[in-house]
Amino acid sequence: MSCPPLRLPRRGPRPGWFALLFLPALLVGCAPNLPEQAEDPLPFVFRSLDLRQQDPKGRPAWELRSPEARYDLNRRIARARSPHGLIYAKGKPLYRIEATSGTVLSDGQVIQLEGEVRIQRLGSQPVLIEGERVRWIPSKQLMEIDLRPSATDQDTRLVAQRARFLIDQDKLELRGQPELQRWTRVAKADNKGDNKGEGKGEDKRVPPKAGGTATATSKGKDVNKANPSASDRAYATPAPALPKRRPDVIIRATTADWYPGSGRLIAIGPLRGTRTLKPGVVQTLTSPALEGNTIQQVLRLQAPVLFEDPTNKSRLRAQATLLDLEKQIASTDLPMEGQFGDLQVRGEALEVQLDKELATIPRGCQLDQPGDSLRAQRCQWNWKTQVIEADGNVVLRRKANDQITRSQKLRGRMGSKGLAVFTTPGARVQTQLTIPKGSGQTTKREPEPIRL
Numbered sequence: 001m002s003c004p005p006l007r008l009p010r011r012g013p014r015p016g017w018f019a020l021l022f023l024p025a026l027l028v029g030c031a032p033n034l035p036e037q038a039e040d041p042l043p044f045v046f047r048s049l050d051l052r053q054q055d056p057k058g059r060p061a062w063e064l065r066s067p068e069a070r071y072d073l074n075r076r077i078a079r080a081r082s083p084h085g086l087i088y089a090k091g092k093p094l095y096r097i098e099a100t101s102g103t104v105l106s107d108g109q110v111i112q113l114e115g116e117v118r119i120q121r122l123g124s125q126p127v128l129i130e131g132e133r134v135r136w137i138p139s140k141q142l143m144e145i146d147l148r149p150s151a152t153d154q155d156t157r158l159v160a161q162r163a164r165f166l167i168d169q170d171k172l173e174l175r176g177q178p179e180l181q182r183w184t185r186v187a188k189a190d191n192k193g194d195n196k197g198e199g200k201g202e203d204k205r206v207p208p209k210a211g212g213t214a215t216a217t218s219k220g221k222d223v224n225k226a227n228p229s230a231s232d233r234a235y236a237t238p239a240p241a242l243p244k245r246r247p248d249v250i251i252r253a254t255t256a257d258w259y260p261g262s263g264r265l266i267a268i269g270p271l272r273g274t275r276t277l278k279p280g281v282v283q284t285l286t287s288p289a290l291e292g293n294t295i296q297q298v299l300r301l302q303a304p305v306l307f308e309d310p311t312n313k314s315r316l317r318a319q320a321t322l323l324d325l326e327k328q329i330a331s332t333d334l335p336m337e338g339q340f341g342d343l344q345v346r347g348e349a350l351e352v353q354l355d356k357e358l359a360t361i362p363r364g365c366q367l368d369q370p371g372d373s374l375r376a377q378r379c380q381w382n383w384k385t386q387v388i389e390a391d392g393n394v395v396l397r398r399k400a401n402d403q404i405t406r407s408q409k410l411r412g413r414m415g416s417k418g419l420a421v422f423t424t425p426g427a428r429v430q431t432q433l434t435i436p437k438g439s440g441q442t443t444k445r446e447p448e449p450i451r452l
Helices: 230-236
Strands: 019-022 044-046 049-054 060-066 068-072 077-081 084-089 092-098 101-105 110-121 127-137 142-147 150-152 156-159 162-166 171-175 179-182 249-252 255-258 264-278 281-293 298-301 305-309 314-318 321-324 329-332 336-340 343-347 350-353 358-361 365-369 372-376 378-382 387-398 403-414 420-423 429-432
Touching: 060 077, 060 101, 092 230, 127 162, 156 171, 314 350, 365 378, 365 387, 387 420
Parallel strands: none
Antiparallel strands: 019 049, 044 068, 049 060, 060 084, 068 077, 077 101, 084 092, 092 110, 101 110, 110 127, 127 142, 127 150, 142 162, 150 156, 156 179, 162 171, 171 255, 179 249, 249 264, 255 264, 264 281, 281 298, 281 305, 298 321, 305 314, 314 336, 321 329, 329 350, 336 343, 343 365, 350 358, 358 378, 365 372, 372 387, 378 387, 387 403, 403 420, 403 429
């Protein structure tokens, strides 16, 4: 007796509803007569699965394919192996989806992706969103990632305990101890040694093969089509890859919202950033919140901002601060104050070049330590060499003998106790001091080095 034709459950036609296409099936079993108490039927096994949906204008909205699927007619559940697909925007591929396995509920109303789930934004600024369990609701354009979510671009990775991806808003909401990890670009370092194959834009993982799509070789050439379609190119686009070494900068927050397309980032704190100089030596940065852009690689930290470095016992307090991640520069045009050992520092602005270990007060520099003070238009301190320079209308005051020294430039060095010793090599200085009566000093002698 021949088997009855397969009829899949369908709802009434609606504009834009997806077509559920199953290619020739391998039926597990078929009986000519059903018993009075029939057992649950075994699921149908299909050679491939193809889910598609259109937007109200008839353009593709999304698609999901699988080389093999099992369909339960009664429960309207399809379990797919190695599903992969595309999400479109205005009819053009915008995101590529891959997973180890998937479960399609209610003929596509909810799709559960599990295993190694990868959601990659296509284009000139590729972004890779990953997780181990994703609940996708196409009608709401929403993905909920509740197991190991992360988002990666060329230099940055965002991780959290859970995340929500609002596809129509192109917005990723990270909740549960979100963390921004940043790798500093090191010339020729990421393409050699331990990071071989981890260069920018290089990913040796082979994209999945969809039914009818072309296969890309290791050189990126299409071996099946001379003119691949936009869908074919989307499946062949490599994902961003980061170096295997530990991140150079880590910033932890309470909540974070990131827009993969524009790179905009909003993080609410309290924030705590760390930068590891060497094992056991960590610089720290704190702020209430930040707003920035991962593509432009800039972060604007809200006041108050506190920077601490244990190597030189330095502590800087500043107002709103701009952090340029690419140039490794932190700067503010607002008043700041700080401490280096026993030396108190104030200024009307500040610029810190982290890679050069150089701090500059471009205007309104004030340096104070027990018994001495210095005022200048500009000051600069290299905390690696411990050299200090003061420029422009420099006035050095010492309580001892009410000494006042004026010069256009003074140069000094930080001592072991955090006290600065200044000299004036080749510079013209004017010194005024008061000598106590009865000292008997009548001869002129060379002035001793100026200690600040």
